[in-house]
Amino acid sequence: MNQLYVQVSPNCYDWLMQKPRQQWSRSAFRTTSQSDMFVNNHCEVFNSSLGKLRDLPIITLFRELHKAIMKRIQIRRDKMANANVIICPSAQKKLTKSMHYAGNCVVTWSGGSAYSVTCTDGGHELVVDLVKRTCSCRKWDLIGLPCYHARACIALKNEPWENYIHDCYKKDTYLQLCGNTLEPIVGPEFWEETPEPKPMPPAVKIPIGRPKKKRNKKNDFPADTTNLKRTNTKVARNR
Structure with a gap:
């Protein structure tokens, strides 16, 4: 490779x-x-x-x-x-999408915590462990949401899928994070005077013309070789 x-x-x-x-x-x-x-x-x-x-x-x-x-x-x-949700809507969308692909998996189980999953669309064989919350594809390990291989195993076991997601995606965790409010502050007319020097603006040289507010995005995308520049471009002519 x-x-x-x-x-x-x-x-x-x-x-x-x-x-x-x-x-x-x-x-x-x-x-x-x-x-x-x-x-x-x-x-x-x-x-x-x-x-x-x-x-x-x-x-x-x-x-x-x-x-x-x-x-x-x-x-x-x-x-x-x-x-009225259990987990965040963005995580719910990912789970719904994974359930669609779970129908293409054939699960084999012998009674332990590990399952053998065969994908009918590609023939790949993976191992899913519901106790360790791991899958050979590493998707479940990385994001904390069951991949479609794990969803197929959960459906076979007939257990609530909410028991197999990470706590960071749950509604209660989200509300705990947003529960720490940001306190308001008074205006500068109520601030205490200090002997420290006041912050001065940086010495910036202002260029001529209207200032640009939009970020230059030309380096964010690969150059299109099918488009030619208007300047410094020569086109060969057939003679």
Whole structure:
């Protein structure tokens, strides 16, 4: 398999081999975080929430950000408290999707905690342990939600699937996290005077023209080789 990767893109293969596998391969991820994501979506969501606050002074920015987080916690806490669910809706969607594929699994059991699962769509054979909450595909180990191989075993045992999900996805855990409210603070007119120097804005050289507020995303996506640039491009003509 490694030889195939070298043939497809030698430079990409050499670049990846210089980095720890924990940074780019799910097969080397730790199972303590209950997550298999390696993208910066959470940072992008927080970054987008600062769109209207970027141009404010540093103290005003933190004050407005404090209010925005207070409001966000309250909205999410009330929404989850009024929801008639056992686990979070996002986790429920993943479980519903896994149940659809569980019908393609043939489960063999001899009475212990381990099950042999054969996938009819590919012929793969895996081992699922309901007591250890592990599967050979490592999906259950990584995210804490039963994969469709485990869902097939749970259906055979005829037990509630809620007993096999991690506590971090349950409604009670979510409400406990949102139960720690963010206390409000008074305005600057009520702040105590201190002998410390006041923070000064950084020395930034403002370029000519209208400031750009949108992030440059050209490096986030691979270049399209089918499109030609308008400048410094030569097209060969048939003679």
